[in-house]
Amino acid sequence: MTIRVGVLGAQGRMGAEVCRAVDAADDMEVVAKVDVGDDISDISAAQVVVDFTHPDVVMDNVKYAVENGIHCVVGTSGFNTERLDAVAGWLDGKDTGVLVAPNFAIGAVLSMHFAELAAKYYESVEIIELHHPRKADAPSGTAAHTARLIGAARAAAGLGTPPDATTHDPDGARGALMDDVRVHAVRLSGLIAHQEVLFGGPGETLTIRHDSMDRNSFMPGVLLAVRSIVDRTGLIVGLDKLMDL
Numbered sequence: 285m286t287i288r289v290g291v292l293g294a295q296g297r298m299g300a301e302v303c304r305a306v307d308a309a310d311d312m313e314v315v316a317k318v319d320v321g322d323d324i325s326d327i328s329a330a331q332v333v334v335d336f337t338h339p340d341v342v343m344d345n346v347k348y349a350v351e352n353g354i355h356c357v358v359g360t361s362g363f364n365t366e367r368l369d370a371v372a373g374w375l376d377g378k379d380t381g382v383l384v385a386p387n388f389a390i391g392a393v394l395s396m397h398f399a400e401l402a403a404k405y406y407e408s409v410e411i412i413e414l415h416h417p418r419k420a421d422a423p424s425g426t427a428a429h430t431a432r433l434i435g436a437a438r439a440a441a442g443l444g445t446p447p448d449a450t451t452h453d454p455d456g457a458r459g460a461l462m463d464d465v466r467v468h469a470v471r472l473s474g475l476i477a478h479q480e481v482l483f484g485g486p487g488e489t490l491t492i493r494h495d496s497m498d499r500n501s502f503m504p505g506v507l508l509a510v511r512s513i514v515d516r517t518g519l520i521v522g523l524d525k526l527m528d529l
């Protein structure tokens with residue numbers, strides 16, 4: 285059976301790539317493309333909507349889709365615990381599934397998993413995320429999610445705050461503190477989406493780096509998510525939940 289897909293943010297950098305990838309897949313088709321100014325009810329023909337819009341609008345989009353029994357694959361960033369709890373609440377008692385994935389690139393998913401595994405072995409950790417300068421938000425959703433995973437792993441291992449003797453940082457050079465992890469955001473022409481997680485302990489460091497050099501890197505993950513979500517109910521956070529990690 286062909287999966288009917290609606291794309292929210294279809295004219296955006298990611299939305300346009302999703303339209304191309306769905307068109308090229310023989311088990312799904314794009315039945316709705318929604319952009320700013322379009323009526324969201326245009327997605328009513330879809331079984332699954334894929335949202336790559338903006339953190340300011342994604343919650344309304346997901347709420348509308350869930351209320352209308354349309355499964356969602358959400359790549360838009362800006363999801364914190366409160367937002368995820370709200371989506372889970374909307375899904376309660378419904379036969380609808382929502383997947384929220386901070387990053388659809390297979391290597392990014394693996395690198396987050398590796399970082400979570402490494403976290404308990406190192407006293408120091410910092411995240412550097414590097415993106416194109418037209419990115420709407422900072423830090424990236426991937427960095428925030430990685431910090432969350434690392435923070436939880438450190439807490440479970442009984443590790444305290446990473447060592448840092450800085451006493452004078454009037455300009456915030458030490459970055460944002462998220463889940464006790466320093467996160468630094470670089471915005472640079474020529475980049476697409478990149479992340480380094482740096483771990484340090486006595487006499488050694490470990491760097492886990494992932495680079496998306498083209499937005500087609502996200503498409504196998506998006507298509508996997510579309511194929512999976514049609515048979516699921518409830519909230520799934522992270523593409524790793526659909527992979528055999």
Ligand SMILES: NC(=O)C1=CN([C@@H]2O[C@H](COP(=O)(O)OP(=O)(O)OC[C@H]3O[C@@H](n4cnc5c(N)ncnc54)[C@H](OP(=O)(O)O)[C@@H]3O)[C@@H](O)[C@H]2O)C=CC1
Nearest residue numbers: 293295296297298319320336337341359360361386387388
């Ligand atoms: N999870 C992942 O793997 C990835 C996630 N992302 C995330 O996806 C999001 C989009 O990124 P990107 O494609 O680069 O951004 P773009 O700005 O290129 O695309 C977003 C598109 O959404 C449109 N839009 C805004 N509001 C609405 C709305 N209410 N309904 C429908 N369309 C709307 C925008 O229109 P207009 O320009 O007119 O405002 C724009 O065309 C970001 O949050 C980004 O972080 C990006 C890459 C990978």
Ligand SMILES: O=C(O)C1=N[C@H](C(=O)O)C[C@H](O)C1
Nearest residue numbers: 361386387419424425426477
């Ligand atoms: O805006 C982007 O480009 C990206 N956004 C996502 C994020 O915020 O983590 C995923 C990827 O980093 C690309």
